[in-house]
Amino acid sequence: LxxxxxxxxxxxxxxxxxxxxxxxxxxxxxxxxxxxxxxxxxxxxxxxxxxxxxxxxxxxxALTPTEAVAARRAGADAVKLFPASLGGPAYLKALRDPFPDMPIVPVGGVDLAGAERYLAHGAVAVGVGSPLVGDAAHGGDLAALRQRVRGFVALCSAGTREDV
Structure with a gap:
């Protein structure tokens, strides 16, 4: 707090x-x-x-389709697909067929390559934590953190690609 x-x-x-x-x-x-x-x-x-x-x-x-629908019905503005690493980008792609307009944000184990694929498959955003921060929060390599940040900023600045 x-x-x-x-x-x-x-x-x-x-x-x-x-x-x-x-x-x-x-x-x-x-x-x-x-x-x-x-x-x-x-x-x-x-x-x-x-x-x-x-x-x-x-x-x-939410993780399952039932939970995602329940979250939206409960008033959620978007669904946090969590943990996204369990199904990966292919799972999000499968969810897009029955839920093409549902705003979904994959979170949990999303690294730069995964973020690119999730965005290409219709994620409205991605949540990144450990794959971005790495060991920097515990006195680790700040230069590596800066490099990872640059990669995510470049991805977000470039938009998504449909051919990923």
């Missing part, structure tokens, strides 16, 4: 800071009070309904 508070203060009112791994109604209230303007859940929990009631955008975690 302290990180959210500091980030929200630094970026100002024009940028929304999100809160992740939001599980309960209390988590939503505390994160919102700290300055979070949107929520991310790892599953379809009470936090989805609490976010909707609070008027906050929410990215709700």
């Amino acid at each position: 302290g990180v959210i508070r500091r980030a929200a203060a630094e970026v100002g009112p024009g940028t929304l800071v999100g809160a992740g791994t939001v599980l309960t109604e209390e988590d939503v209230a505390r994160a919102h009070e700290a300055g979070a303007g949107w929520m991310v859940t790892p599953a379809l929990t009470e936090s989805v309904a609490a976010s909707v009631r609070a008027g906050l955008p929410v990215l709700a975690g």
